[in-house]
Amino acid sequence: MKLDDDTIEKKLLHLPEWDYYENAIHTEYEFDNFKDCFSAMSRIAFECEALNHHPNWSNEYNILKISLSTHDEDGVTIKDFKLAEAIEAIVEEEDD
Structure with missing residues (x-):
């Protein structure tokens, strides 16, 4: 079920690295190098498969940009927040 704007904004309080615009939640991460960025993307990909929910994402060298929305619901759902x-947990672990 698609979440309303107020619910999305409240949930984002727990995800300060993320922003809500254009009917999706977005973030960007910068890594030390391409290898670290690609490593994080690989680990994220396994989580996406486990949750059966996939991001729109791109990377340029050490920058990873991610957008999440649920296409079937035409907006942001709880699935997007779970992913x-x-x-966040994967990227934090990469930083350690």
Whole structure:
């Protein structure tokens, strides 16, 4: 079920690296180098498969840009927040 704007904004309080615009939640990460960025993307890909939910994303050298929305619902759903939380955990682990 698509979430309303107020619910999305409240949930984003727990994900300060993420922003809501253009009917999706977005973030950008900068890594030390391409290898670290690609490593994070690989780990995120396994989580996406496990959740059966996939981001729109791109990378340029050490920058990873991610957008999440649920196409079937034409907006942001709880699935997007579950994946965003999983992505945050993966990226934090990469930083350690």
